[in-house]
Amino acid sequence: MSAYIIAAAKTTDGQPARGSHTLSDCQALQTRLSDAGISIHHLTIDPLSTDWHSPLEPGHFRSGAAPVEALTEALSILQTPQTAVVISGTDPLRTGYEKTDRAARMAIYGEDYTLIDAYTELSKAFASQHGFSESQFRQFAQALFDNYLHTFAEQHPDAPQPGAAWFKPVSELFRGVDCANPVQDFSGQLILCSADTAATLKIPQAQRVTVRGASCITLPADGKPAIAEIVRYGHLHSAFQQACQQAGIDFREAFVHSNAILDVYTCFPVVPMAFLLTTGFVSSPDALPHFLAEYPVTISGGMNLAKGPWNNPALSSLIDSYRAITEGRTQIAGVHGNGGLGYKQGFTILTHADYPA
DSSP states (O other), X not given: XXXXXXXXXXXXXXXXXXXXXXXXXXXXXXXXXXXXXXXXXXXXXXXXXXXXXXXXXXXXXXXXXXXXXXXXXXXXXXXXXXXXXXXXXXEETTTSSOHHHHHHHHOTTOTTSOHHHHHHHHXXXXXXXXXXXXXXXXXXXXXXXXXXXXXXXXXXXXXXXXXXXXXXXXXXXXXXXXXXXXOOEXXXXXEEEEHHHHHHTTOOGGGOEEEEEEEEEEOSOOSGGGHHHHTTOHHHHHXXXXXXXHHTOOHHHHHHTTSXXXXXXXSSTHHHHHHHHHTTSSSSGGGHHHHHHHSOOOXXXXXXXXXXXXXXXXXXXXXXXXXXXXXXXXSEEEEEEEETTTTEEEEEEXXXXXXXX
16 A cells, blocks of 8 residues: 655744745645544654653654654554554754753763763774774764765855864764754654545645655664664664565665665764665775765755754654655655664655656
């Protein structure tokens, strides 16, 4: 059964993104769905204000992979006729928190083991596993940042470059520019339905984007005790392969032939390195700089430059992907999600509704 995204919209720092839909349009479409007797299921990406360690409420998702995980749930819900799904996330990270409160809430592994500490330890383990030095790690991180900056500067030619302080080390392996910058007010929404519902509402074919594949895999544990298992990234490999199999698309092949766009999760350099190596986009660490000089691995410049609103970066990327497909800039898009220290990995493939099955 085909599952379509029929609307997608967001605002960042109070400004609506360019595109065919606004959040008001999404609200109006929900009214049309209700009036047509369609049952709407709401799936919510939790904000930072929700305690990371609190029990998840039904229909709620939490982590950087949460939007992809929500998509997998949406596909299951849409197996029932006369249903639609709204995936939404709102987090006023810039204006809704005091700086100290925001920092405290982001300390998900405790005050004595920061996210930078955790990702530094994970990165060292990853470099050791793949046989490259910390100096090479920093070289690869620079190649990643150059990749993000090229994409960001193309889209925002008047935007200033990060200040000098952002290029100073914040750990043994990372500079400020290597780390996600989450401080952004964000609100975004996707509306999904079946082919029958899209026909009932007379949604134009040009506004339909098919969710061709979506997979999210969660390890039993996260954080420091789980590093040895996370760093193998077998669950990332499996999530990517499952999405490709569901879609019937060799995404890697489509991407390297410029027939697809990709948004890799870029919270810290080890994550995109792991994605590109584990999924076979590059055959060895030494191949990373050459690959990154040729292929853009983010849609908007990554979480480092375009900012990453806590649990919502992948939702933002899915909305950007919808816009790119409906505007005819590509027929295929892939979005990666990474949760916590990497215990949760997800990948989804979207295509235009007219893309052959």
